Amino acid sequence: MKNWIKVATAAAVGVALSASAASAAWEKVVIATEGAYPPFNYVDKDGNLQGFDVDFAKKLCETAKIECEIVAQDWDGIIPGLLAKKYDAIIAQMSITEERKRSIDFSNYYSVTPAVFVGKEGMSLTAWKDGAIVEGALDGKVIGVQRSTTHSAFLEDNFPNAEIRMYDTQDNALLDLTAGRIDATLADSGVLVEWVKSDAGKGYAFISDTFAPKEFFGEGTGMGIRKEDQDLKEILNKALAEMLANGSYQTINKKYFKEINLHPN
Amino acid sequence: MFEDLIYVLTKYDSWLWQGFLLTIQLLAVSVVFGSILAIPLAIARVSKLVWVQAVPFAFIYVFRGTPLIAQLFMMYYGCGQLISNIDGIQDHWTWTYLRDPYWYCLLTFVLNTAAYMAEIMRGGIQNVPNGEIEAARACGMTPFTTYRRIIFPRMWQIIWPAYTNDVIFTLKATSLASTVTMMELTGAARKIVARTALPYEAFISAGVIYLIIVYFLTFGFKGIEKYLRRNERREGQKSGPAKAGGTV
Numbered sequence: 001m002k003n004w005i006k007v008a009t010a011a012a013v014g015v016a017l018s019a020s021a022a023s024a025a026w027e028k029v030v031i032a033t034e035g036a037y038p039p040f041n042y043v044d045k046d047g048n049l050q051g052f053d054v055d056f057a058k059k060l061c062e063t064a065k066i067e068c069e070i071v072a073q074d075w076d077g078i079i080p081g082l083l084a085k086k087y088d089a090i091i092a093q094m095s096i097t098e099e100r101k102r103s104i105d106f107s108n109y110y111s112v113t114p115a116v117f118v119g120k121e122g123m124s125l126t127a128w129k130d131g132a133i134v135e136g137a138l139d140g141k142v143i144g145v146q147r148s149t150t151h152s153a154f155l156e157d158n159f160p161n162a163e164i165r166m167y168d169t170q171d172n173a174l175l176d177l178t179a180g181r182i183d184a185t186l187a188d189s190g191v192l193v194e195w196v197k198s199d200a201g202k203g204y205a206f207i208s209d210t211f212a213p214k215e216f217f218g219e220g221t222g223m224g225i226r227k228e229d230q231d232l233k234e235i236l237n238k239a240l241a242e243m244l245a246n247g248s249y250q251t252i253n254k255k256y257f258k259e260i261n262l263h264p265n
Numbered sequence: 266m267f268e269d270l271i272y273v274l275t276k277y278d279s280w281l282w283q284g285f286l287l288t289i290q291l292l293a294v295s296v297v298f299g300s301i302l303a304i305p306l307a308i309a310r311v312s313k314l315v316w317v318q319a320v321p322f323a324f325i326y327v328f329r330g331t332p333l334i335a336q337l338f339m340m341y342y343g344c345g346q347l348i349s350n351i352d353g354i355q356d357h358w359t360w361t362y363l364r365d366p367y368w369y370c371l372l373t374f375v376l377n378t379a380a381y382m383a384e385i386m387r388g389g390i391q392n393v394p395n396g397e398i399e400a401a402r403a404c405g406m407t408p409f410t411t412y413r414r415i416i417f418p419r420m421w422q423i424i425w426p427a428y429t430n431d432v433i434f435t436l437k438a439t440s441l442a443s444t445v446t447m448m449e450l451t452g453a454a455r456k457i458v459a460r461t462a463l464p465y466e467a468f469i470s471a472g473v474i475y476l477i478i479v480y481f482l483t484f485g486f487k488g489i490e491k492y493l494r495r496n497e498r499r500e501g502q503k504s505g506p507a508k509a510g511g512t513v
Contacts, residue, residue: 148459
């Protein structure tokens with residue numbers, strides 16, 4: 001009889017412990033960012049992760065009262081790494097798309113930046129006008145783009161006669177732009193606005209209007225999480241709403257982009 | 266998982282096919298031109314003159330001693346930038362080729378392959394039995410004829426397994442081309458991952474294609490090895506019946 005009670009007590013304690021473990025599961029969250037997409041996320045000269053995404057992630061954790069660790073992860077492996085539980089969330093300007101939703105889930109969108117072409121000053125490209133593709137606008141042109149992005153899919157699907165070069169980082173595409181190996185590059189205006197102003201971007205400018213068609217670029221960028229972590233999604237969404245309401249989001253936005261409102265809706 | 270694999274294979278078959286063709290192209294050109302370049306390097310490497318030896322030694326040392334990806338970046342971003350800074354080059358007719366990543370990739374692979382193969386060939390040349398070379402000299406063969414009729418046939422025999430290995434190594438090295446925008450097989454797989462977020466299916470597809478290539482490579486190279494060692498078979502046949510006769 002006594003043994004039976006012992007077993008029952010042990011079981012009860014076990015259940016209680018595992019229950020508390022479940023609610024405390026998100027006391028510490030590991031967040032991945034790319035670290036090669038300035039000014040959203042990059043590594044500064046001291047080797048620290050910096051940028052809009054990093055500041056945003058830190059503030060988000062502070063708001064949600066969870067302890068966070070931010071790690072850098074190459075873009076190509078960023079979804080597989082999440083699925084392999086190397087980290088719990090991705091905050092790296094990842095656009096929410098249907099195809100990505102096949103394998104991961106997203107929080108509500110936390111930023112949106114329109115895309116723009118950058119090329120030599122005086123050049124002009126109009127690939128998107130009045131809500132439609134301008135067919136053949138890029139024929140015979142060599143366009144550089146970061147691979148694994150919605151921008152690369154947009155170019156490949158709509159401009160079969162353009163030569164599309166895929167780079168592992170946007171930095172490398174910009175290097176080749178200044179070397180004259182590509183005629184233009186398509187990327188987030190938020191990334192390119194800084195580059196055009198910098199010394200490296202001297203002689204280069206926005207050569208198209210900014211555009212952000214939802215059907216190609218999605219509804220914006222979301223925080224990527226595993227499908228089973230719905231409780232974490234709740235926490236992140238709640239903290240995001242709080243940041244938007246109390247103005248801390250806008251402060252970070254202003255710090256990096258005076259001209260662009262990253263959360264217009 | 267299985268449906269996803271079918272989905273990847275049917276929807277993105279043209280990407281994989283294009284990637285396959287580029288991979289084969291890079292491999293074939295690197296191996297052919299790398300081998301041609303390796304021959305003089307290997308001959309210079311076995312020279313008794315120190316200053317003749319030094320040039321291929323330095324070349325081989327640099328290309329074997331640094332990672333291939335670093336060489337590729339040096340060539341593509343480094344040399345590419347330098348060339349692009351030459352005045353007026355961007356309006357010159359050669360610019361169409363000079364801006365193309367294809368040639369930088371090929372050049373890097375050819376040089377890298379040549380370095381490895383030259384070292385393998387050096388080993389082969391040095392392992393040709395001395396007696397055979399002396400016999401050739403005794404017959405009055407010139408050094409050129411000795412190389413052509415004695416040393417090279419023996420060298421190929423000796424190095425062939427290592428050479429096969431190096432070709433397969435080069436096949437896998439071509440996967441680095443995607444880092445400088447060349448969409449070979451691995452690049453195609455990465456592109457598919459980006460589109461579908463199905464890493465296993467995309468890389469399994471590419472992996473299976475690599476395995477098929479390697480299967481045919483080993484098969485073909487085995488056949489060539491048999492041909493190269495045909496003299497051993499003849500010798501075996503000659504000694505075979507003689508032994509049998511001896512026991513009867």
